[in-house]
Amino acid sequence: MSLTYVREQMVPAQPPPVSTAGVVGWMRKNLFATPFDTIMTIIGIAFLIWAVPPIYGFIAPNFLGGDAVAPGGTVEDCRAAGAGACWAYISARMSFFIYGFYPPAEYWRPNLVFFLGAVLIVPLLWPAAPFKRTNAVLFFVVYPVVCYYLLNGGVFGMRRVPTEQWGGLLVTLIISLVGIICSIPIGILLALGRQSKLPIIRTLSVMFIELWRAVPLITVLFMASIMLPLFMPQGTTVDKLLRALVGVTLFSSAYLAEVVRGGLQALPRGQYEAASSLGLSYWKSMAFIILPQALKHVIPGIVNSFIALFKDTSLVSIVGIFDLLNTVQAASSDINWSSPTQAVTGYLFAAFMFWIFCFAMSRYSIWMERRLDTGHKG
């Protein structure tokens, strides 16, 4: 056999065989690669055929081929035999789901709060937007104050609306936004405290974190709304919503502290040493070197905590605060709209609302993670 070889004719590029490209190739590779895959594919298709049409029929309104009653329908339509979801009921009670018992004449106030919030938060979350510093000051400092006076009233001739009358999506968003925004700095400080060399700070941080993590949120809320007033001096009261806000915030910051600690521990010691050797003080090296990297590593964990927090806000209903889920539940006993599907439709609506916000947070975090990736591991 000769060891020398010289190519005499070049091979031109050819299209791949039909069986590996296009739709057929994709199906072969992904659906029918092995007998087991084939069986799983058939079972999956059978399940979809069994499950999708009834669900679609229940939630799609008449004009889309389903049995549901579209907004504008009457309660009689919903009571008819075989009727699907009663969307007419949702649209009729929508203002209750959004504002709770807020006086209808004053709806412009929460609306303005929603509008200002959207206007400020979108450019804040969008990295390319200009005036970040002004934007941040407006959102984190000015906006909460404006919101408080707008919603609570009592100034500029606005009627006072006590927090007992706030409700629905408004309260859900207030609790979760305040919880998320306030728990970030507290959580970071607790995580740093837990790593501190000073024994007192470390012990206090550990105690705080372990105490709050070991107690169910329901217990925290009960304590805040029932036990706390017993210890307060006669005549002084702290607003129920405020108590829930503080409870949720501290609860969430304990969890967040542990997530952030994971990020801090994942950083190589060399980063701390390099920062120190350049003469950076503790707080400067934390601010410029350590935290930016640590937080980036734990974005999925942080967002996970926020999603959990957002859903946990529904627990405030047990201390009598009318958040979104509680308004849905309260409305389901509305006899004007009583029908076989009334409650189910309400819960579907609530689930959908929660899902929209949680899904948005999840997608945003994935996008942010990709953006912050500078192509290396720390």
Add this chain to the structure above:
Amino acid sequence: MSEVSETTIDRRIDTSHMKVSDTEVAIDIVGMHKWFGDFHVLRDINLRVMKGERIVIAGPSGSGKSTLIRCINRLEEHQQGDIVVNGVELTNDLKRIDEVRCEVGMVFQHFNLFPHLTIVQNLTLAPIWVRGTPKAEAEATAMHYLERVKIPEQAHKFPGQLSGGQQQRVAIARSLCMHPKIMLFDEPTSALDPEMVKEVLEVMISLAEEGMTMICVTHEMGFARQVANRVIFMDQGQIIEQNDPENFFSNPQHERTRLFLSQILH
């Protein structure tokens, strides 16, 4: 000891600025001891470094050489004895420690660049936030030093996009941006591919030529021969022997030094 190499730089070293001061003390270590838990890692260290000295510390792994230079900028705390750096004594006073660290640059084995910042941001961060240098001025200084280490074109990349040798040169430039009086090198070439060692050593030699006070923990015996004015040999946390490179390599006195040299030199 396969990690020991003898990379030689084929050029004459310009010694015109390499002057060791007779009067100005850069670092003074007197009767220093350090323990890691129960382990007595540094024992009775006495070392006076004059301004302009170029010292190479050699020794087997675990002999305490890295720990010794990490004590000089207080990355490690010593438990007994005194360390005075540029006239400032190292105590628990955080302000003094930061003062010392501003004047003492350190280069690490694993570079330790900040991966989330661009090269230029890596170089300007400390001057801006520690020294209070205006941003434009800090950036001009950064570019000056990047040109000196011959990679100005990498200024706006991230560390992860650079080779090991380039990263180490950036790390040296980062220290130089603080205009340190003393440079500490902790095995700066040990984590590099052989062909990149040379480019880093070149930078270190040019620093020496400018009269920088340097302490290098390194296995580069060629560098020690060419640049150092003093070689220190350590074992078991103690300084066993020190001498000028000529005599250190040709005429080692202590038995342990002879054994060490016979193993690394062929």
